[in-house]
Amino acid sequence: MLRAMSRKSQSQKQKRKRRHIHRPAAHHMPPGSIIVDPDAPKPVLNIIAFSPDAYEEADITDVGAIAGYRAQWPVVWVNVTGLGDAQVIRQLGDEFGLHRLALEDVVNLYQRAKVENFGDRLFIVTRMIAQRSPLETEQLSLFLGPGFVLTIQQRPGDPLDPIRQRIRKRQGRVRDNQADYLAYALLDAVMDDYFPVLEEHGERIETMEEKLLDRPRPELLTEIRQAKRDLMTLRRALWPQREALNSLARDPHEIIAPETRIFFRDCYDHALRLMEMTEHYREHCSDLMDVYLTSLSHRMNEIMKTLTVIASIFIPLTFIVGIYGMNFDIEASPWNMPELYTYWGYPAVMLMMLFLSLAMLWYFRRKGWIGKSAQ
Amino acid sequence: MLRAMSRKSQSQKQKRKRRHIHRPAAHHMPPGSIIVDPDAPKPVLNIIAFSPDAYEEADITDVGAIAGYRAQWPVVWVNVTGLGDAQVIRQLGDEFGLHRLALEDVVNLYQRAKVENFGDRLFIVTRMIAQRSPLETEQLSLFLGPGFVLTIQQRPGDPLDPIRQRIRKRQGRVRDNQADYLAYALLDAVMDDYFPVLEEHGERIETMEEKLLDRPRPELLTEIRQAKRDLMTLRRALWPQREALNSLARDPHEIIAPETRIFFRDCYDHALRLMEMTEHYREHCSDLMDVYLTSLSHRMNEIMKTLTVIASIFIPLTFIVGIYGMNFDIEASPWNMPELYTYWGYPAVMLMMLFLSLAMLWYFRRKGWIGKSAQ
């Protein structure tokens, strides 16, 4: 059990460390303060601007350069990776006209998924898969406004590459649509990334079940609990996501065209299915827990049956042989154990004990404590 | 337990395989992409067109032929079996004017039951029973529009034959009504197919209970869990079905006449009853689980009682005979086990032990550990 434990506590130390970096900074500061972790990676800005006919992609360092792209292209997608520079965040807020509370949420990395409507700016927080085992999610902040989408993430690596490819190769409809469709495409890509994770969980649970039926071990309990915890993390990430997507699909938002809302409805459907799968696997995990406990009881029963059968057979026999080990003196009285001096004494006792054993074995077998039916 | 396990894991391998075929294809593709499994059976189109007075039925291969039927007959029902050709799906979409997101859902086979309203087109997803043990459901996609119903399923075999018969023989009212009534009749047939499955579960649970009261075995646990899982699958299939039918019965849909809505309300009632039965059997299964665990405890109690009774009787007796097996030398002292040399020594010891045994048996009987009252 030691190894499983140490792996666990290690991952928890990481979690703890990360937690301490970001929260206390924001703690007890005026609302709207943008407090960044100075050790966090510096922001890297990637810009993709496109029209149906053309697109341009660039890594930029100066936020000021964005204005030029916005003037020139119908849709501009700015992706920021890294939160190490509060100045850049503030400049982005000025450039795109974002509310300071939203900017505070961007750097405060433990937000629940949500949609906040600031008139012609929409602030969407979503969580994407960051690490698979133990499962961790990472915040993706998305601002949608007229002609632009701004996405901000903490670390490099995201599930958005398929969208980049589609823009470059003009696959699908991203290039032919406005910023609201791009926002949808990005959210959809984030949701799609959850499916393989859930499938992995399905396989993981099946493997655990096979092992469990084979032989219940404490390590499996640790594994089941880890799976349960990962599913809890998924659920915590998906539950508000579902609500946010429902809001995008149903509530009227100035910046989302009615034609695009049907796509968000589709995305909401995916979130529903993800939730359903998560709940299904969670029930399955609880089920495994019960199987584990039942198998413990079964083993206990089996152990006790073994002890009872052996003890019940041999304790009476030991008593019998004990009788004939007594030293009563035949010379003092003819009643003192005359059996010891009969001709067939010893064989008779042995046969009696054999018979007694067989009777008991028959009794236990009939009770189903031994033999095939006891399996 | 081995056989049960291997049967289980076999069925799971099948499930896993099927899962791998369809999902990854759609993963990370632009929304609205129609990605089919190339190994899936090619689509087979069956068309039934009818008016109150006549009907025509044909297997067609060319989607183009549908337009002719639609021009000629008031109601046309096209049933497509097999999803192996994306081209056919796309042509159907063009022919009937279907939204590409709906078409994507048609080929992405793990949809929850739902109703999507695209103005004068209604897209209904429902799940029909595909296999009874272990229970599996199959997606049936249904499009309803003016003068047509289009149903698409993955594999041959469906519960819709009674409807085909009624159209051919002009039984019931399908022939006298519009496409919306046909859609209702089809959904109702799908729901009706759940009833015998649930009844089978009722009988299965009764059988399990009888076996369980007879003798609790680990195999039964596996059976109970399988039943529970099947009921979970049913619940997952029925829950959204209920919501979808409620939407059809209550919300105004352009394409459904008010007179027909009363029929959907009836169908919704059936779904409610199915849900209720499912929940009932699930509670019953949990109940069996408890019975199983309690019977394990009972057996443990019985085992321990047997051990305790036998050990408690014979261990003291063994001690007594052990005393008289000691080799204290009477010659060294008159206090050294003079009993061994008395006239009635041996019979007295034997009688004392007999009395002790009887006293203990009486005590245990009074406690209810042996005898009839212990049953």
Next chain:
Amino acid sequence: MLRAMSRKSQSQKQKRKRRHIHRPAAHHMPPGSIIVDPDAPKPVLNIIAFSPDAYEEADITDVGAIAGYRAQWPVVWVNVTGLGDAQVIRQLGDEFGLHRLALEDVVNLYQRAKVENFGDRLFIVTRMIAQRSPLETEQLSLFLGPGFVLTIQQRPGDPLDPIRQRIRKRQGRVRDNQADYLAYALLDAVMDDYFPVLEEHGERIETMEEKLLDRPRPELLTEIRQAKRDLMTLRRALWPQREALNSLARDPHEIIAPETRIFFRDCYDHALRLMEMTEHYREHCSDLMDVYLTSLSHRMNEIMKTLTVIASIFIPLTFIVGIYGMNFDIEASPWNMPELYTYWGYPAVMLMMLFLSLAMLWYFRRKGWIGKSAQ
């Protein structure tokens, strides 16, 4: 346990049989089909027609006779017992102008309680107590229209006799009111019939609890489970009843006068109280289940304590007497068990063992394993 089981399975066979009679007939038939069980008892029609001043009561055989009564009297109550003739049902439907889906529900006997509004016809399904142990409910279909109430039940015997008496003797207000008040009075009588059943359950649970505290036996478990199942049946019957009554009390129905709605509100209150009592007894049953399991654990503890006390005292003693049963030869060495040849050897060993036993008894008593405090 055998007898309890066989009684159970017998009652279940009955249920199963009844189930098979009615459902499959309706299965896969066009909606609105009225399929009756040919072996079911033929319908018997009883008609009670009344005005504030007079009343007339008759058993009729011809549905056609009803029209005469309806023309003559302000309120006509037709009660039909037995569903063995589809023709009669259809004629009733024509006579009173009933929707064919409602008629289908009349013969399909496993409906949940509900209210369906067909304009100036109201179709109410309720479930009345049919059998008390094991609890079974029977469907009562009630149609309310201008000047008439039509009730249809499967078997003779119903809780409606008090209403018949009140009409005959002009007690209460039934005679002074319209058909809607009669419908209320009938539903109220059906609900009132649940109260004594729930009270019986209260007493049954109290009896079980007393028995359980006296001595926990497996038969009690079967009884508790049966009570739980009966309460589940009650809950399943009452839950939709409550909703239906709430709809009658709150929603505007053309056929129910506002003054009458206050009475349905009262009836709804009764349903609430019934639900509350049912839930209360269900919690009580779960509680008994826990008491049962705890008492199993207690008995196990007691058994193990007995074994431990006896084994712990006598196993060491047996070891001691075993020592002095060894055959080391004093002649070979003065170290070989000289105790056997001392003057006080035997009494010393006996005293030592007595002291050891007393010490152990004291220890176990202090631990609370024996003596009064262990009760």
Next chain:
Amino acid sequence: MLRAMSRKSQSQKQKRKRRHIHRPAAHHMPPGSIIVDPDAPKPVLNIIAFSPDAYEEADITDVGAIAGYRAQWPVVWVNVTGLGDAQVIRQLGDEFGLHRLALEDVVNLYQRAKVENFGDRLFIVTRMIAQRSPLETEQLSLFLGPGFVLTIQQRPGDPLDPIRQRIRKRQGRVRDNQADYLAYALLDAVMDDYFPVLEEHGERIETMEEKLLDRPRPELLTEIRQAKRDLMTLRRALWPQREALNSLARDPHEIIAPETRIFFRDCYDHALRLMEMTEHYREHCSDLMDVYLTSLSHRMNEIMKTLTVIASIFIPLTFIVGIYGMNFDIEASPWNMPELYTYWGYPAVMLMMLFLSLAMLWYFRRKGWIGKSAQ
């Protein structure tokens, strides 16, 4: 356990008796029938009439006398104790213009708390604490109309004395306000009476917990279950009370002035807190249940450890001394137990056994089965 049981069943017999007196009378009677228990105490009417400047208090016997008070004073509060005379109830109904269904609820004593709006008459049912252990509640029916409040209770003794005092001494604002404020003051007094009961439960649970940690006994289980049941009773009483008060605070009622509604809102807040405390104590009780079961498991572990340690040490030793009790004849063969004839044989065996015991003790201590760490 016997005494606890008998106390329980006694109180249940009382409950049963009381139940049988009142329900069957009303059973199967026309709605609105006022059926009283003839053995119930005869009604005693107390009237308090007041204006801001004066008040008058009297015990009256004739309902007819009330009209005079109503004509003379702005607010009249009539309190009726005892339900033994249907005639008085009916007269009260006539005097104050009350609906007969409400009057039926007054004498049918198992109503849930509720508010019924009959235009300018408001019928409020509330439940007040009647007995603390085992907890019982009593119905208080309250009618509020222009210029009067009528309260009806079953037995003498109520928590309304503080209000009487306030009216007499002109404390608070009752005298300066209308009947609606008086109704509020009465309901508030009823709710206030729940607080000390809940506090007692808090202390009772704390005491049980202390006892439980000291030594888990079956009597405690009975106590915990009784506390749980009392809390269930409280919850059943408070839940509808909360709803009723919410209705009084939010819904517009003709007879309640908007200024008074703010007071009902306050009273609703109290009900919320009472519910919260009740739920808190219920969770605490379940928690104690778990503690109890865990402590049973701990004790079982301790018992088994004792048995295992003693048996594991002495059973092998007994085997060893058994070896040297065998009677193999050294004369037949030099291999037949030559140890018995060696010089150091006996001491060597004794030392070996001592060493074996110590090794086992060390092993068990390392496992934590004995010694301090096992506490």
Next chain:
Amino acid sequence: MLRAMSRKSQSQKQKRKRRHIHRPAAHHMPPGSIIVDPDAPKPVLNIIAFSPDAYEEADITDVGAIAGYRAQWPVVWVNVTGLGDAQVIRQLGDEFGLHRLALEDVVNLYQRAKVENFGDRLFIVTRMIAQRSPLETEQLSLFLGPGFVLTIQQRPGDPLDPIRQRIRKRQGRVRDNQADYLAYALLDAVMDDYFPVLEEHGERIETMEEKLLDRPRPELLTEIRQAKRDLMTLRRALWPQREALNSLARDPHEIIAPETRIFFRDCYDHALRLMEMTEHYREHCSDLMDVYLTSLSHRMNEIMKTLTVIASIFIPLTFIVGIYGMNFDIEASPWNMPELYTYWGYPAVMLMMLFLSLAMLWYFRRKGWIGKSAQ
């Protein structure tokens, strides 16, 4: 277990004491009575008045002095610490025009968080962390009106110092805004104070888990239960807080500007996250409980395995040596234990027993009861 218990009961005695001081005073008093605990600390008034350009801070003793500040400054924040003087509370009510029911809630210290709208006065009750282990919360009553915020707390020490600093140093936007923003800033500071408490719980649970996997001890159970109880306290404090903040963020309040509502929405988001973390840790605690119980079962299994292995090996062996300790007389019959007189008798028996032991060890190892796989 004793020490843990005594610490617990001590903290509970404190709780009990505090409870008794405040509740009974208010019990059965007219509503709106302001009954204070005479032993409570006397109120200390601190006033901070500010405009964007300046601020003034003073400790005052006379409530009358407040009017001057209110006349002079746009925003005045009066903080009252201590509730020992009913007169001061009443004067504050007069000065600021507060409802007497709200004032009663101020001194009645066990309010749930809530928002009450009295037109241009808003009464907000919130609970702030008062003590961390065992967790306790303290009521903070906040009145918001035009140009003023009045906060009242029971004891010195609050999480509001950061706000005081911000006002003094003109950090953030408090100085530039109206009283509604100040109220928001204060509530936000109260909510922020919960985060470190929840983080501590996270670490506490991790520590407990590590200890639990190391060795399950009863003390840990007490710790887990204490953590569970603290989380329950947190939940009870946060749940109504969430509702209150939601009301502030969504419902229109005369006194809260629309621009400020967006800030309350942010604060509501924080409350949601706090609730989510609390639920997460509660699930984790239940999980630890399960781990604890499972580890108890595991230990029991291990104990029983040890007993079974040792008893099963040595009991049969003891029987065998018992056989050869019998005293059958070879002289009476050649069948009487001739083995004892054979040449290889003793070694043969010893070898047979060795073989038997090894066979049993092999059997138990194969079963997984001993050896590495049993770990």
